Amino acid sequence: MTLAPTDTEDLAKGGEPRINDFAVKFANVNGTGSASANNLILRAIFRMGVPVSGKNLFPSNIQGLPTWYEIRVSGKGHTSRSRRYDLMVAMNGQTYAEDIGQLGAGGFVLYDSTWPLPATLLREDVNFLGVPLARLCGDAFSGPRERILMKNIAYAGAVSYLIGIDPQVLAELLEESYSGNPALRDSNQKALRLGYDYAEANLPATLPFRLRTDTGTKGKILIDGNTATALGCLYAGATVAAWYPITPATSVAENFQKLCERHRRRKVTLADGSVETRNDYVILQAEDELAALGMVIGASWAGARAFTSTSGPGISLMNELLGLAYYTEIPAVVINVQRTGPSTGMPTRVQQADLLECAYASHGDTKHILLLPADPKECFEFAVQAFDLAERFQTPVMMLSDLDIGMNDWVVDKLSWDDDYRPDRGRVLSDAEIEEVGHFYRYGDEDSEFVAPRTLPGLTEHGAYFTRGSGHDRYGLYTEDAGAYAEVVERLARKVEASADRLPKPVIQSKPGANIGVITMGSCEAAVIEALQLLESEGMTLDYMRVRGFPFGSEVKAFLDAHERCMVVEQNRDGQLRSLLILEAGGDGRRLTSVLSFGGLPMSADQVAEGIRNEMQE
Amino acid sequence: MTLAPTDTEDLAKGGEPRINDFAVKFANVNGTGSASANNLILRAIFRMGVPVSGKNLFPSNIQGLPTWYEIRVSGKGHTSRSRRYDLMVAMNGQTYAEDIGQLGAGGFVLYDSTWPLPATLLREDVNFLGVPLARLCGDAFSGPRERILMKNIAYAGAVSYLIGIDPQVLAELLEESYSGNPALRDSNQKALRLGYDYAEANLPATLPFRLRTDTGTKGKILIDGNTATALGCLYAGATVAAWYPITPATSVAENFQKLCERHRRRKVTLADGSVETRNDYVILQAEDELAALGMVIGASWAGARAFTSTSGPGISLMNELLGLAYYTEIPAVVINVQRTGPSTGMPTRVQQADLLECAYASHGDTKHILLLPADPKECFEFAVQAFDLAERFQTPVMMLSDLDIGMNDWVVDKLSWDDDYRPDRGRVLSDAEIEEVGHFYRYGDEDSEFVAPRTLPGLTEHGAYFTRGSGHDRYGLYTEDAGAYAEVVERLARKVEASADRLPKPVIQSKPGANIGVITMGSCEAAVIEALQLLESEGMTLDYMRVRGFPFGSEVKAFLDAHERCMVVEQNRDGQLRSLLILEAGGDGRRLTSVLSFGGLPMSADQVAEGIRNEMQE
Amino acid sequence: MPSIKKPLIPLAAMPTNEIGLTMRDYEGSMSTLCAGCGHDSVTAAIVRALFELSIPPHKVVKLSGIGCSSKTTAYFDSAAHGFNSAHGRMAPIATGANAANRDALYIGISGDGDSLSIGAGHMVHAIRRNVHMVYVIENNGVYGLTKGQFSASADIGSAAKHGKANTVAPIDPVMLALSLGASFVARSFSGDKEQLVPILKAAAQHRGLALIDVISPCVQFNNHNGSTKSYRYVREHELREIEPDFISTGREIVVDLPRDGSVMVAMHDGGLVRFRTLPAEYDPTDREAAMHYVNQAHARGEIPTGLLFVDESVPDVHELNHTSETPLVELPFEELCPGSTELEALQQSFV
């Protein structure tokens, strides 16, 4: 699983530095405030118009353990994780050896030269750039807290110099970030200069790789998936959220809370003339995930758009109530930001291993609608769709994001909103409508998509019905009759099947003459697309499909049929997407092979390419 | 789903009554004590040496709703449910119409003629036999309670006369049942005679069907699956049981409790000479199913053989902890007595719809060992094996029984026990063994089946290790390293795969020349076997396989490969066994078709035969 | 057509309430519980309380878990939406429904198995949140629907039907609720409608979660001597320290101290409930005194019933949250969605 250090020296051969095509890795100690320094660099690069991605490889711990941050700069827009680093910002003594070992020949190490590097770490084929950060900050700042924090900004200054970040952009960013706190802005500014100036004075003027201002991020934003998801929920008109904290889903609810505080508060004038703030939302931090989904079911049953966000362990705990919502036909939006399983697993590592669990969650015959976004933009869009689908089909809809999408910053097209959008509330009857029809059969009278009408508690005078997770007939009455029971569950199967037509279509790229396909989902996309380009340059032409929803539609089936062979790239051990394609899209197991990565780190293009090459040779 | 009344008149044509081949249905009101009357008849037939089966079709309710009991008598040993009834014992006024409607032409109705039958119910083509039960019992007994109870025994007397039950056998049974209560025995005896004598005096001497003493139940017993399962747990040496009540699993734990009270109590003499009873078991009625499995995991981790029993909703709630046990490699035996889902579903109806849920329970990549018994005898045997497998492979083992097997009485071969049996405790190290090896790697040093050694808390001085559901390496140490993590989970996959060789082999019946197979599992067996005989008599020769364990072994794969086409008969909506065969035994979806029944009533042979015929025509 | 309300043709003889409805209008479908089950008496009390309160039948929302007790929701007010959900999960589902639509009377019905075992965590947190609802536990000390296992409220040493003694200490929902800071805690007995109806009415008017532990004997599995949940036992040992007498008009704000053995409690919607306390000094507004009283009664082997504690000053979920008065479900989408211009503005922080 570990990549042998690759030779990067040749990259510098030409004399001219490589422009907008390199990777920097930051090795830090968590809880020391390095995140803001690294983020500053990421945002500065973005501001310079250069596509960039940042991957945070952090431990499940609060303070004191090693943590890494990887920045990949790619003028071509490749944002998957790179496993070749050009510059290692080695700020953690505990992991010096490991970090330096990961560099290819000709790579650069930036370290804190306040203390000499142990001789055993020195490598002949790597360039060591020392900046006496602790000393510089010790002299310039007082108090241990400030010194530690400012050391981070100082190395950011040095890195900025080395890779060519526009100091003007940095200054602007600090100005914006600390507009409310001039003192903090000034000390940040000072620390940044400290590093920058020292580097300018003491380090090589140009490295073999460098930034150049470009226009590659025009019309784009830098956003993480959880923020985008929360925005989607806000825009979809969700008014109730219920959640239980869990990494990496926590920031979905926390962002939703922040957004609601800004966009869902109104001043109202009370009878006595006084003015009060009123909230057009309720956010419930539940006692556990069972309760969180229970609250969502209650709120959705009552007619609100409601959602919960969780990760694997929470999904497991929600199994029983997912079945309840499925069988009683209550909308429920569940955001699953996937992490590495099984069990507690690696809570701060990514995986796509909840696919089967979510598709068939709960005992008995069930099947659930899934949405599979690949990046924050799709998180925003699919979150909105999730509510429409849940209400249209009166059933749980799970959006499977993951830690990589959810917690890392991605460059995506600016989000857009159509002001003509109106929620699809599905079949909700009013008193007038019931009177018109003359009857109301809660689980009968289905439309062409097999959806039956519902009414909302407390809102209709004549539409009351009794909701039960026990056997019921088309009228909603209790039954133990085989036929009456079967009629309802058969309709359920057809209903979920019918939803396929309304789900986001797969993304397909067909190449003339290709008869082998590569299929993937979610956050694998960037790595797979890049790998396909790589392979194409080697003469291997492959078709591409990324599935975006389950149940699969006809396009997915057609793609499978049209290809002699497909490789399914996914981040889990058991090839769960492949399984689902076999079961639910008529895929032939013999013609579907897996390319897997499941160690918990985001996929890189070379991993994918290697996996595909191996499979092709077999 | 409802069967048109079939013509049974012709069956009587020959003049000679049909011997040991008929079905009686009892329509009662639940909570009125009819169960003991019906059971008396069942056992009497069994005692006469005639194979018989009883299916209890009861509501999820305590008192007052309709309930049915079906007895099928089959000299040939066909014990699946019959949907053709020869005699309807119509004791429930609420359902007269429905019950009488279910009879074929020429059928017989036994009713309480104390009150006349409404004219609208009278059918020309059916024979009505009236016994004034309420009047007879009103005269003979005092007190409403006794009158109601004895009415049941009285109809049992009448039925006994009609179908030819040996009065001697009945007398014996009453003698045994009420040996401790002569008064009760006498009133039962009296009620029985009341019905018998009235019938003898007033009803036809012979019906077109009749019992005859035989030897078909020699060496056999009449037992329900839950009792047999509890016996298996007792014999396997289980000492800890944790459970939460749920129909139809409750009687597993309740029977285990009773068995322990009889077989696991010892008298010990205390220091002061006094004698006390000591229990060699702990049974914990947990606060919920999460706790029940948690207790089992704790007890198994500590080294006891422990189990829980539950049904669908409980399995859903156990999802998270099933993943914990899987990943931390802790044995856990879970008995799932399946009922109709999804959600609360029909708690007193049967289904086999938890198969997929159990095979892949929990988030992340998981796969679990399943045992699939077809009758109470296998419940006994598989329960024992479940503990061996769970301890050998250090992982959860789920036995999927169902309501039909678990709560109905089945005629099976007498259970036998090999006194040389010793539990397979798997790889448990002692201090001495650790010292010998010189080290102890909890999740490494795997054997040929990929099982690593474990130690038991408190029992070794040098074998302590730390169990965690979070990422761990082969040593059991916390890790977030991709390679170290992957090493362990890859071994897990191989380990569960390796268990296939130790699971019960499929039952296979091959016919010369058959190139189409029928595959089934669990309680479908009786109906499928009978259907195959039926079809064979029509000239359709089919091979048969019943899978008994998951992961599937090579025999299952070979059977699939050897047949052009297979039909998979199962009791769920979505063809879950078929899905599992496709995913996990290389089955080709195009060659596997489903024959399904999922209305919640046990399958009958004619249903299966019809399903197969339909599939064959396509 | 299960959900079309039966036509309102009041029979001459049937009394009507303030909104012109008869008791019939608050009835539900036929009970399928055992004849004589305590739960059916609770149903009858609820029907009467709703009738006397003149609540529009469709403005009630009925929720329950799973159990014989939880079936109760089907047996009253068929013009109201009902939800017989999953075992133990009534509280979170009610919490969510109430969050979405604050403009209804939420009645949650649960059992001792449902609330004190599988749903214990949820009950605790619903109490803590003070969800605005009536929370009835039909407490029979057993799992009725699964045929008679002991529940967590079974008494030490009480023998279940099959003769085995329960050996684990019972959980008393009343003490639990008091210790958790519940804002309304009462206990009653299904067999005593004179007491139960006024308590239900007070609970319906309470702001926040009103917990009522109703001892409701299971005739099938727990109605034998020795069980403290049987009719016999309760009749003999019940200690009625409070005779509630409901007055549905008038408005008063303050909670008076007990005087002449009685105390007036102003309910949230202005309704007044006068509680007569048997011990002259009983003050249902003093939590500590309530705990003491219950403890003392238990020590004497007595079951105190009545409105044991009430505090109208504890804010409910919505008050704490400052939720808009308009139920969330009735807010138009246009007010909820910030729109494209705002989205554009928002994204300034993402560049």
Add this chain to the structure above:
Amino acid sequence: MPSIKKPLIPLAAMPTNEIGLTMRDYEGSMSTLCAGCGHDSVTAAIVRALFELSIPPHKVVKLSGIGCSSKTTAYFDSAAHGFNSAHGRMAPIATGANAANRDALYIGISGDGDSLSIGAGHMVHAIRRNVHMVYVIENNGVYGLTKGQFSASADIGSAAKHGKANTVAPIDPVMLALSLGASFVARSFSGDKEQLVPILKAAAQHRGLALIDVISPCVQFNNHNGSTKSYRYVREHELREIEPDFISTGREIVVDLPRDGSVMVAMHDGGLVRFRTLPAEYDPTDREAAMHYVNQAHARGEIPTGLLFVDESVPDVHELNHTSETPLVELPFEELCPGSTELEALQQSFV
């Protein structure tokens, strides 16, 4: 080789206990918690308590849920088996382990999130069953590991790191336990080892479940003024009514009434714990008085610490069950399996 005990080479200077071990022998792996985390102080107290009790290190079984607090089990007694299980499920897992092998000291470590939210139902029932174990809640009022959300024990109005006020009433595990009939209820403060160590020792010797609520501040997310779980607040408001002083030899049976402001409690294994009560009349054997005391202290804004209640007469799971003295795990199969003859006999009832 994580599980081979380090060789015992006692340094000259290190004191040894009755079984010849040093404090080192009770240590675990290096803590990865934040520098200054209250939980690490609890770890240190546990190490000292085990050392002073001279418990064979491998005769301890350590169990926890998930959270920063739950990591504690890794940081003491590495010669003991540990189980860092799933969030909220420590109690049932400990219950099962204890059922299987009664011959060990079970120490369960949990957090306020772990025990008062997701695991609340389990905690309630472990208390009710009186499982023989030490149950430590490292209570910091927040979810540390998930970065600072309020837990159910967060105080009303206390502001979390991100500045939002908590608005829901806290659950006090001490009051909860007292109301549930817990047999041993204590509270202490991670910053005060002098008090915590003797309480832990008493708990280890208690028969049944010993609940210790340890206020254990999170330096990261909750150690600011205004929070009642911060070092500052506790130091200022802590009310130490009991100064425990542990005596490990001698045997006495009866629980004395308080005299000269102190009370002697005889522990199950015969050890004696002398509790000095600040209020001379404090009697840790009177549950009602304990509730009253805690209520009063809370009303004054004070946190009472010390051994608040103990009752050595409540039977634990095994006593109630009459389980064999030999741990179930050590019973030979031959004694457990009734054998073929018995099976034959048994089946007489199935024909």
